[in-house]
Amino acid sequence: xxVLAADVRHRAPLARLTVVELRKAVDTRAGFWxxxxxxxxxxLVLVLLVATGSDWSAQDAMALALAPxxxxxxVVGILLVTSEFSQRTALTTFTxxxxxxxxAAAKFLAALALAAVTTVICVVGxxxxxxxxxxxxSITAGLVGEAFAFSLLNIAxxxxxxxxxxxxxxxxxxxxxxxxxxxxxxxxxxxxxxVRDWLDTGNTWAHLVDGGDVQWERIAASxxxxxxxxxxxxxxxxxRTDVK
Amino acid sequence: MRGxxxxxxxxxxxxxxxxxxxxxFRCEPGTxxxxxxxxxxxxxxTMRMLCGLTPPTSGTATxxxxxxxxxxxxxxxxxxxxxxxxxxxxxxxxxxxxxxAMTIGLDRERVPELLGRVGLDAKAAKRRVGGYSLGMRQRLxxxxxxxxxxxxxVLDEPANGLDPEGIYxxxxxxxxxxxxxxxxxxxxxxxxxxxxxxxxxxxIRQGAIIAEGTAAELLAGSGTxxxxxxxxxxxxALDGAGLRWREHRDGAxxxxxxxxAVGRAAAASGAVLxxxxxxxxxxxxxxxxxxTTDPATDRQAR
Numbered sequence: 001x002x003v004l005a006a007d008v009r010h011r012a013p014l015a016r017l018t019v020v021e022l023r024k025a026v027d028t029r030a031g032f033w034x035x036x037x038x039x040x041x042x043x044l045v046l047v048l049l050v051a052t053g054s055d056w057s058a059q060d061a062m063a064l065a066l067a068p069x070x071x072x073x074x075v076v077g078i079l080l081v082t083s084e085f086s087q088r089t090a091l092t093t094f095t096x097x098x099x100x101x102x103x104a105a106a107k108f109l110a111a112l113a114l115a116a117v118t119t120v121i122c123v124v125g126x127x128x129x130x131x132x133x134x135x136x137x138s139i140t141a142g143l144v145g146e147a148f149a150f151s152l153l154n155i156a157x158x159x160x161x162x163x164x165x166x167x168x169x170x171x172x173x174x175x176x177x178x179x180x181x182x183x184x185x186x187x188x189x190x191x192x193x194x195v196r197d198w199l200d201t202g203n204t205w206a207h208l209v210d211g212g213d214v215q216w217e218r219i220a221a222s223x224x225x226x227x228x229x230x231x232x233x234x235x236x237x238x239x240r241t242d243v244k
Numbered sequence: 245m246r247g248x249x250x251x252x253x254x255x256x257x258x259x260x261x262x263x264x265x266x267x268x269f270r271c272e273p274g275t276x277x278x279x280x281x282x283x284x285x286x287x288x289x290t291m292r293m294l295c296g297l298t299p300p301t302s303g304t305a306t307x308x309x310x311x312x313x314x315x316x317x318x319x320x321x322x323x324x325x326x327x328x329x330x331x332x333x334x335x336x337x338x339x340x341x342x343x344x345a346m347t348i349g350l351d352r353e354r355v356p357e358l359l360g361r362v363g364l365d366a367k368a369a370k371r372r373v374g375g376y377s378l379g380m381r382q383r384l385x386x387x388x389x390x391x392x393x394x395x396x397x398v399l400d401e402p403a404n405g406l407d408p409e410g411i412y413x414x415x416x417x418x419x420x421x422x423x424x425x426x427x428x429x430x431x432x433x434x435x436x437x438x439x440x441x442x443x444x445x446x447x448i449r450q451g452a453i454i455a456e457g458t459a460a461e462l463l464a465g466s467g468t469x470x471x472x473x474x475x476x477x478x479x480x481a482l483d484g485a486g487l488r489w490r491e492h493r494d495g496a497x498x499x500x501x502x503x504x505a506v507g508r509a510a511a512a513s514g515a516v517l518x519x520x521x522x523x524x525x526x527x528x529x530x531x532x533x534x535x536t537t538d539p540a541t542d543r544q545a546r
Contacts, residue, residue: 011316012349020346027343028334088330091297092340092388095324096347098296098313243297 017106041068050133077158163234254303278442323389333374378405485509
């Protein structure tokens, strides 16, 4: 027992669990390629912008850089949770760490960390594109902050779908279709325009990248519906579920 | 530090179906407990409840008096293998153990040594688990259970998929583990897998425990198998001593008495014996079948 660290009888610190979850996100082919695809697509769209675009601004470059990750980050967030159930590794994970809420917290932090990394790539890429391609204006601190907020919200929403549904395919499909259906519904029905303005992420969060009017109270309201509610309900489900 | 696993009045219902019905047993340090029953009898559900994965409907399962979920770093106290197939097929054997070592705060340096200990060589360690045979997955699962150097082991059907050499290897490993004071609970639906290694047997059928005890206790009064050089002389000796017997097809006699009584009867009459043993093996199998098969449900299942 001499080789063992002194703290082995204590529960795992959250930071350590988060590192483990980050490793799990990249140590399989699917996870690795998903993240690499985000990075490659980001670079690709920026290269195309510089090569073929004309009369574009730093804001445009930033929005374009964020486009691939806005689609794929929710999937990363989903798989962080659901792969444990589709591959049945939850059996091992929760045997090693019986506190499911701590595992969920570690996964959430890992999701935020991954979103932060991809956003750094987006920001650096957009800045390079502006410098090389001569876009109008510059990547301001405001743009960078909004980019991070957008990515973190996106992956958190994916995490919410994942923890609520605990099923990869179902969560991925619904995470794409439900927000779109909601957008269409609240747009089409005049009486729901108030709802749209506050609770449609295509209206609230989207302004973080499309140059629209960023209204943080509306962003927070949408986050409550699309992140807090599913994560809360999902956590309750995860704590009670029969892990087989 | 003790190492007692205790299950008390544990019940799990899924709707109208009772998967585990008022199950209670206790596993002591230095012993191997065989949890025996046919498939679907409730063994896995009981073990999942013990490890905090399945919430029980009622009752408790404790490890040294604490619920599993209340143990800060359980892998350091209880090594668990519930389903060897429940691993991500895209991870290598070494990666699976590395993740576990990181999770429980152990030095990763131990991983290669541990893989060797369970018979997975460097080449196998680098392969993805998806390409493993069930036997290799069981070995990886055993390595995972042993990783935290626990005092207790909870293993669900660990012999599944192992070849005879692998079963022998595991038997030695578990005997050695218990010999050094460890507590082992292992389940199986095959009697011959556990009877050679278990000190105590807990037999479960349709969610309820139907027999429990040491092999000797379960077999008390199971009789003796004896074979004489001259069968007529032996039969006469047994009749003379008032022992009841019946003849097997192969010519051996099954006597309803302990081996000592049979030996004394033979010695007293001068009959030469060529074989004398307790009728345990066959008897235990018979007992297991008797205890676990219910003619009514058997018919229903078909």
